[in-house]
Amino acid sequence: MLYDISLRMAYRYDFSADAGRHIARLLPADVPGRQRLVAGSLNIVPKPDEWINFVDFFGNACVEVGFDRPHSKIVYTMQSRVERRQAGDILDISPSLDRLADELFAWRDVAGSSPHHFLGASPRVPIEQATTDYARAFVADRPSVLELVKLVGLALHRDMRFDPKATTVSTPMLEAFENRHGVCQDFSHVMIACLRGLGIPAGYVSGFLRTIPPEGKERLEGADAMHAWVRAWCGTELGWIEFDPTNAMFAGEDHVVVAQGRDYFDVSPIKGTMRTSGPQSSTHAVDVVPVRETAKAS
Amino acid sequence: MAVKVEPARQDPIAQLLAGYRTSDTIPDELLGSDRAIRPVWRAYLEALAAMQPQELAERIARGDQYLRDAGVFYRQYGRDQAIERDWPLSHVPVLIDEREWTALEAGLVQRADLLELLVADLYGENRLVRDGHLPPAIVAGNQEWLRPLVGVVPRSGHFLHYLAFDLGRGPDGEWWVLGDRTQAPSGAGFALENRIATARVYSDLYGRANVHRLAGFFRTFRDTLQDLRENDDSPIGILTPGQHNDTYFEHAYIARYLGLMLLEGEDLTVRDGELMVRTIAGLKPVSVLWRRLDAAWADPLELNEGSRLGTPGLLGAVRAGNVTLVNALGSGVVEARAFLAFMPRICRALLGEPLKLANVATWWCGQSAERDYVKANAARMTIGKAFSTRLLFDLDDVSAIGGAFTREMRETVEAWIDHGAGQLVGQEAVTLSTTPALVDGRLAPRPMSLRVFLARTRDGWKVMPGGFARIGRTAASAALALQEGGTAADVWIVSDKPVPSDTMHAANDKAFARQQPGELPSRAADNLFWLGRYVERTENLVRVLRAYHVRLAESSTAETPLLKLCAAHLEGLGVTRADEMPSALGATITSAARSAGHVRDRFSSDGWMALADLAKTVRAMQDTVEPGDDMSRAMSILLRKLSGFSGLVHENMYHFAGWRFLTIGRSLERSLSMANLLAVLADEEAPDGSLDMAVEIGDSVMSHRRRYAVATNRATVVDLLALDSLNPRSVVYQFGEIAGHLDYLPGQDPHQPLTPLRRALLKLRTGLELQLPETLGTAELEALGADIAALSDAFSAKYMR
Secondary structure, three states, X not given: OXXXXXXXXXXXXXXXXXXXXXXXXXXXXXXXXXXXXEEEEEEEEOOOOEXXXXXXXXXXXXXXXXXXXXXXXXXXXXXXXXXXXXOOOOOOOOOOHHHHHHHHHHOOOOOOOOHHHXXXXXXXXXXOHHHHHHHXXXXXXXXXXXXXXXXXXXXHHXXXXXXXXXXXXXXXXXXXXXXXXXXXXXXXXXHHHHHHHHOOOEEEEEEEEOOOOOOOOOOOOOOOOOEEEEEEEOHHHHOEEEEEOOOOEEOXXXXXXXXXXXXXXXXXXXXXXXXXXXXXXXXXXXXXXXXXXXXXXX | OOOOXXXXXXXXXXXXXXXXXXXXXXXXXXXXXXXXXXXXXXXXXXXXXXXXXXXXXXXXXXHHHHHHHHOOEXXXXXXXXXXXXXXXEOXXXXXXXXXXXXXXXXXXXXXXXXXXXHHHHHOOOOHHHHOOOOOHHHHHXXXXXXXXXOOOOOOOOOOOOEEEEEEEEOOOOOEEEEEEEOOOOOOHHHHHHHXXXXXXXXXXXXXXXXXXOOHHHHHHHHHHHHHOOOOOOOOEEEEXXXXXXXXXXXXXXXXXXXXXXXXXXXXXXXXXXXXXXXXXXXXXXXXEXXXXXXXXXXXXXXXXXXXXXXXXXXXXXXXXXXXXXXXXOOHHHHHOHHHHHOHHHHHHHHHOOOOXXXXXXXXEOOXXXXXHHHHHOHHHEEEEXXXXXXXXXXXXXXXXXXXEEOOOOOOOHHHHHHHHHHHEEXXXXXXXXXXXXXXXXXXXXXXXXXXXXXXXXXXXXXXXXXXXXXXXXXXXXXXXXHHHOOEEEEEEXXXXXXXXXXXXXXXXXXXXXXXXXXXXXXXXXXHHHHHHHHHHHHHHHHHHHHHHHHHHHHHOOOOOHHHHHHHHHHHHOOOOOOOOOOHHHHHHHHHHHHHHHHOHHHOOHHHHHHHHHHXXXXXXXXXXXXXXXXXXXXXXXXXXXXXXXXXXXXHHOOOOHHHHHHHHHXXXXXXXXXXXXXXXXXXXXXXXXXXXXXXXXXXXXXXXXXXXXXXXXXXXXXXXXXXXXXXXXXXXXXXXXXXXXXXXXXXXXXXXXXXXXXXXXHHHHHHHHOOOXXXXXXXXXXXXXXXXXXXXXXXXXXXXX
């Protein structure tokens, strides 16, 4: 499927900032075999005094910008055309939990794609007894790792309430879990904590979800903003599998990847610091339009 | 079984050692296993034995006096607050034979080389993980392994430039490494202060005892830092977390000692990949930073987001290869205890040889065989967090010693180990050698660990000949940390032959260069400016209070019109109840001390102590002083102390740019106070006695009497206190002072139009000079006050952003 994806994020400061430095992870990624960035551009206003492109540890394309002069707002506009391929059915060749530990032990690598980074606590996802206990309930029947990922994801979808007003971008994982509510970020953090608690490497994916529901289907949650879901390492053979706990489904043609990391900390779309004393506000708009429909409309 | 030495009346050394009970199983630094005194201690013991108790006490007092005068302190963390404590010096140095030290050095240098290769591998190829020498979890699960720096090769070619090792002497008499310090090791400055103080105690002996000097080590390291700049002339910075850090004193001390620029993260910014320091003359490049800030806090953009101590973009500057950090960001990764379990294997893999210097035996519980071993042998181990960087006997929130928890837990030690797995390590319980300490005037053996320091120089690693010994408070090993009541001792490396005497200045063959005034960081300027303002604000408050209470004592009622007016004025100064010792006074002094605390490297310890004394005096007065006469006398005491402080600052401080900021702050505050005072007391409607009060508060009673042949009237008072350019208390005089200092500050160019700051000052000064007492009414004085406040803002905008 071919998509035109656009995003606009605007930050306004009540008192103008003397200077600022930000890192943006906004452009859809190239994922060999699954996703191709056909064209993409990022425009930032006011024009940054510095602009540095780099690739981070996890392979995400980053743009670092610096502002040396006073400014009271920054607007990021991203436009892209992305091809996302339909994933075939997943053949479950994942091991049992015990065998997964052996496979991990034999995996001698700490490059960005290595599952070892996704096992322990990370900046936004602590390993908590409560989430581990929750996940352990599904281990009894000795399911495969892939089945476990699905079981935990579906259970969270069932038990947690989607509520955009209940949490903020900085709500701790455990708080969202205890209250069983939140948005895609909270669903994903909770699921990551659950899986890691079982010893399954799990990470965070940020991206976009297609806006217009296919005929006869419900509109998916989180489509008006950037979306997030989970990836889990299901053994040497199967590798990384993406699951969207907010929508209770494996990530498919509708999910467009922007960045991946251990949790929100590694992939936040805009990260930054500025010299200002006052409060700030932001707005955020996303459009994901399948290209065929654009053609039809014109 | 303890052995007892028979006291022999004839032999003063034997007498000294009577009651010095060592253990049979633990080596002692002073006594060999045969209870014979080790030769290296002989001369010291003879000197000590020859001292009468009175003499020794006087000598110790001399050493302690030095530490107090130098302002050496450490910060002790209590339940609610941290307090500065006197430095706990153990007055008996630890003596080590030069030959033993030389052998130890070889092991230390090997370990330093090994750590460099190890860190390079962890941020480079990760061959050790690939080849199975190191479990991936040790790297991936390590908080100090900083992912944004993976693949970044340091500009200098090296990750490590300055290291420390914590050592202990094990039961077999051999030295063991207890911990590797690669992040930002502290203690070298304290070692230097311990040395100076200890040398004062044993002044005569120290000169002839063939003790290796420390200065050469620091000089070489400073030269190395200069070399790292790669042909530029930029200042070398020492990056500190700031005055709330427990070793801030050391950072300020080393900055002064080595002539480095003491910087906080906020002083720095990154422009086009270059690290710059904000100075009063604009942005200046810095290419070498000796980092005393833990890496996680160094860049809020890519590392710990909540850090207010760091510099956004620092990592970018590192990646661009424009700055050398000593040590490289991320070097702290190998401090984790878990690495100790793998060092013997890593040494063979990287150097192809065994470790020359063993470290304390350690088992990482992330591997099942090791985990089982730790469970089976928990009784003779200390078990704690695998990724903690503290020494294992500095206990964590939960540790297990000898198979028992240090606090109540709901599970068994075995279950805890199974649960914790890769998060835990077991280490062989350490017994440390003992060394003599003076306990109630007698020598007693106390456990000791040693911190030694290494610096990378042009000629390879150099070991500081000496170090920092931590001495336990009790005979048990666990209480070594200063936080737990331990003490610190100097370490003497003693030679048979005379040692070269060495000072910081010895090999300084370069022509001296005067430091340019532009190198004052803006934040330091800001703190000095506010220090000047706060001290002057305190003085003004004290003067107004004194004037109030003198009159209160005379009239015995606070209801006179003059006292009511004065109380209203005091209210504007933050004093809600004029009849008691106001908390506002304590608050301004606290603010002054806070500003001074930020610039301790630029501020004499005498000045610091004068300020501390002032604060103490105010606190003591708070509850005891009665209104009226008592209060006015208390204020006179404070005024004398304040002038003591001012004297130290204004008579003794070199007229660097920093001094000018301090002085400008004072002048600005003084002009503001005076304008506000006159607006109240020289008002046409003000009650009788107001003008005399203004003259008194303005400390100009004598001047008024001599200058005008009449009693005070509005014209004479306004003339003297606002318009007289020869009265150092007048407003116009302060403007002249400020203008004079501005000439010496950067940004003044006679070929360019006046800066906004200059223009504002000129306008204000000229406007005031054109006034006459009769045209300078209350409204004009109030407007003047507002203009002065605006001038302060213009000043900040020009130099302190």
